[in-house]
Amino acid sequence: MVREADGLIDLRSDTVTKPTPAMRRAMAEAEVGDDVLGDDPTVQRLEALAAQRVGKEAGLFVPSGVMANLVCLMTLTGRNEEVILGDQSHLYTAEVGGLGIFGNVFLHVLPNLPDGTIPLERLQGAIRDAIYTPKTRVISLENTHNRCSGAVLPMDYIQQVATLARARGVYLHLDGARIFNAAVALGVDAAEIARPFEVVNFCFSKGLCAPVGSIVCGGAAFIQEARRTRRMLGGGMRQAGVLAAAALVALNEMIDRLAEDHEHARILAEGLANITGVHIDPARVQTNIVIFELDPATGWTSATLLSALKARGVLLSLSGTRLRAVTHYGITRADIDHALRVIQQTLTQRP
Ligand SMILES: Cc1ncc(COP(=O)(O)O)c(C=O)c1O
Known part of the structure; x- marks a missing residue:
């Protein structure tokens, strides 16, 4: 898998995958x-x-x-x-x-x-x-x-x-x-x-x-x-x-490798659950879609966090008013760890 030249970690959807x-x-x-x-x-x-x-x-x-x-x-x-x-x-x-x-x-x-x-x-x-x-x-x-x-x-x-x-x-x-x-x-x-x-x-x-x-x-x-x-x-x-x-x-x-996406989504969900201000029940994450909410006490909304993360190279999307991350081919374990660090660091700051 060739990493995109822009270096973005694109978790908006599994539809962003490119042909192998x-x-x-x-x-x-x-x-x-x-x-x-x-x-x-x-x-x-x-x-x-x-x-x-x-x-x-x-x-x-x-x-x-x-x-x-x-x-x-x-x-x-x-x-x-x-x-x-x-x-x-x-x-x-x-x-x-x-x-x-x-x-x-x-x-x-x-x-x-x-x-x-x-x-x-x-x-x-x-x-x-x-x-x-x-x-x-x-x-x-x-x-x-x-x-x-x-x-x-x-x-x-x-x-x-x-x-x-x-x-x-x-x-x-x-x-x-x-x-x-x-x-x-x-x-x-x-x-x-x-x-x-x-x-x-x-x-x-x-x-x-x-x-x-x-x-x-x-x-x-x-x-x-x-x-x-x-x-x-x-x-x-x-x-x-x-x-x-x-x-x-x-x-x-391409079917059997979906298990890897599910494993990455599980790690992402468990990591998010450990971040102060994030609401998620990791047990709900059974496949490759991770949806979470923010505690209003953080001062962040889904929309403001979405754009702050984008500026730091991590792309998520909105699912209604909640935030959504989807794992897919080309997203590595290192990407998940990096995305978690960026989300945690961003949430410790004020919007
Ligand atoms: C459950 C479900 N059905 C249908 C679609 C429609 O697929 P497309 O946007 O490729 O037309 C999507 C797209 O995300 C989907 O998630």
Whole structure:
């Protein structure tokens, strides 16, 4: 891994990762065709492998995680229907309400608990099918859960939601942008996590380091219909094999090393817990996302600390009003130790 010339420790997101040397080589050599016409062999290989990894029949390569969520949920829903989702979900907090706007779908929002779940009894009471309400068509979960400190949803919880959904004739969708972080944290195959869901999407361009791309996976008939939705959203790409080639390297080479990111996040969270003025429960940090708050007595706000740290070469981001650090490929143990020192030193000063 080549350290950036600017020497910054960039913990804003795992999306800042750049393609690895193996990805760049694969991109340069990729065999391509027109994927909208169904001619790109590299995209086809990627779609088959990705679907296999999450135990589904077929896959569909799309440009982004946001579009993957849109394609899944617009394909599953029709007019007068709704999707139940959490108030902390990426879909609800960070996708401009696109599902409501482009999809004409009602967003039925329920509170997430800090562990990323939505209580089962809330889901039970929320599903509806009356003449005067939208009809519930999908429940959408997120795993790992970005705004809930990268929480991994418990497998028995997912199973209970799936049983409920099946009994009530509702589809289950997974925004699995970071499903492999969940799989590595639990020590299970991603297919096991994905099994209870009819449709799943995940990203190549986060911790897996590919420059661009996400995938939608599900049954063959669903994917055929999803292809039409992707086209409508303008997500059909032509010689997309150049991008798929990097995503194939992501799937083949970049999953197991996520454990290292989780270890770095744990060290960061434990170090932060020892800094006066920082509020964090390190036990909440199960994967690569560390979210913390500042005690008002420090005189610092998240925003003022963010800019002071930036001036000292450590980049964090905001998650709502809290601070967020995400570990990823290229961030070393030494970087974590350095970031902790900088945060501690900065907090001992007045803003
Ligand atoms: C859980 C989750 N879903 C979807 C997305 C959207 O991905 P993108 O921004 O690459 O479109 C993100 C991005 O951070 C995410 O964290």
